[in-house]
Amino acid sequence: MHHRIRPIRTAAVALSTVALGAGVLAAPPATADTSSALRSAKAGINTDSTPSTVAADWITDELANGLMVGSNGPDFGLTLDTGLALHSVPGHESGVAAINAAFKPRVDEYVGDGTKESYAGALGKAAAFARAAGESPIDYGGKNLVARLEERTANVPADPAAEPQAAAIAGRIFDKSADGNYANVVGQSYAVRELSLARSTEAAAARDFLLKQQCASGYFRLNFEKANVPNQSCTEGAPGSSSDTDATALAMINLIESHDNSPAVKAALDKASAWMIDKQRNSGALRSSGDGAQINTNTTALGGYALGLMRQSDAAQKAALWVRKNQPVDKYKCRTALTKDTGAVAFRKDRSKAAKATGIPAEARDEWRRATAQAILGLQFAPASKDRFRIESVRKQARAGERVQFRVYGLAPGESACMQVKGDFRRVKGKTKGTKIVRKLQLPTGNQRRVGLVKTSDDEARTTILVRN
Structure with missing residues (x-):
């Protein structure tokens, strides 16, 4: 999960002198409505809102006075990821509002004070959240985030031929910091998003520089070249131009x-989408990039969400299904130590398996929060069941102690549920194809009509069977 705005580096980037200036026009009104791109992408497909809703419920409960707080204090980046995720889930406006109320007075702690410290990628992300919260990015707690972002975006020189290096880095974002420059492609993509929506005169150059970071195969790299290098474009096969799945997904989402x-953006998105589909496994999962690359819910959810926005619904639903399988729902008789954290998404399957016995360890909670914040996006495309939710007993009566078949219909693909009668239970999971699940449950003693139940995270169905000793 290395796509955060300011990743740790061992050395500062060598900077050339950059002419910086402002050119913001009047920003269009901010809106707190759910993304129109998401609404239109989901319009023609049958999705299940349950997994994203229960994940959003869980992550809202993880907020402490509107902020995500880790061992080192407030984590503003994760807080904004959470806010942007909650913005995508209907009914979670209060969580977005709580984050906004807590973050707005402290925005400079994340983006810098605007004089000695000013972090370009963080400014773009903060502006994106402000807009999602229904605020104006040009007046967010009295701060003009767009103007500050423009100050950190390299200008187009008056005579590109006379200033070839200035022309090469035109539109590129730079941090201003005593700690060095950590601006990268992810931050550039947030900058492009917000400069474009603010109708900034610097939006086109920022966009063009972002598109330079896409390699011929269609992926985006994570880091820029040093500022004094003449060729600022991604060069396939060259050092520093390796593919990055998370950066590609976020570049797609923000574009x-x-x-x-514009035709250039449409072409870039088509190429990135084709690359992402090619990298997706048959299971629906995607592998992260860089050191410690592995298949995980974080990368899969981001890639799936990007593909969903691109109307690649089959690929998006496959990714969402894989993510949902890593969202344990062990309720009622199927309770585990994870039951109190229903809705949380594990970074990987092994994390879920271990936590069923012990619960989420304190030192692992940060990982579950990060995984869930991104998973909420990908889960927007979770496929719904094609059948009515119900349970049936194959027999109307049976003897106590017998194992009797029950049939469950209508679980969504990958949806976890608990089948139970008094004294016995089975964990079940919705099938990818077909909806009928058949399991045997042992009937309890006692002459009585017994109830067979199937319970999901937010629903239940029941049937009855007559039991005789």
């Missing part, structure tokens, strides 16, 4: 959300 419909 789509920028509402830039």
Whole structure:
């Protein structure tokens, strides 16, 4: 999960002198409505809102006075990831509002004070959240985030031929910091999104520089070249130009959300989408990039969400199904130590398996929060069941102690549920194809009509069977 705005580096980037300036026009009104791109992408497909809703419920409960707080204090980046995720889930406006109320007075702690410290990627992400919260990014707690972002975006020189290096880095974002420059492609994509939506005169150059970071195969790399290198473009096979799945997904998402419909952006999105589909496994999962690359819910959810916004619904639903299988729902008689954290998404299957016995360890809670914040996006495309939710007993009566078949219909693909009668239970999971699940449950003693139940995270169905000793 290395796509955060300011990743740790061992050395500062060598910077050339950059002419910086402002050119913001009047920003269009901010809106707290759910992304129009998401609404239109989901319009023609049958999705299940349950997994994203229960994940959003869980992560809302993880907020402490509107902020995500880790061992080192407030984590503003994760807080904004959470806010942007909650913004995508209907009914979670209060969580977005709580984050906004807590973050707005402390925004400079994340983006810098605007004089000695100013972090470009963080400014773009903060502006994206402000807009999602229904605030104006040009007046967010009295701060003009867009103007500050423009100050951190390299200008196009008056005479590109006379200033070839200035022309090469035109539109590139730079941090201003005593700790060095950590601006990267992810931050550039947030900058493009917000400069475009603010109708900034610097939006086109920022967009063009972002598109330079896409390699011929269609992926985006994570880091820029040093600022004094003449060729600022991604060069396939060259050092520093390796593929990055998370950066590619976020570049796609932010380009789509920028509402830039230029031919260049459309072509870039088509190439990135094709690359992402090629990298997706048959299971629906995607592998992260860089050191410690592995298949995980974080990368899979981001990639799936990007593909969903690109109307690649089959690929998006496959990714969402894989993520949902890593969202344990062990309720009622199927309770485990994870039951109190229903809705949380594990980074990987092994984390879920271990936590069923012990619960989420304190030192692992941060990982579950990060995984869930991104998973909420991908789960927007979770496929729904094609059948009515119900349970049936194959027999109307049976003897106590017998094992009797029960049939469950209508679980969504990958949806966890608990089948139970008094004294016995089975964990079941919705099938990818077909909806009928058949399991045997042992009937309890006692002459009585017994209830067979199937319970999901947010619903239940029941049937009855007559039991005789």
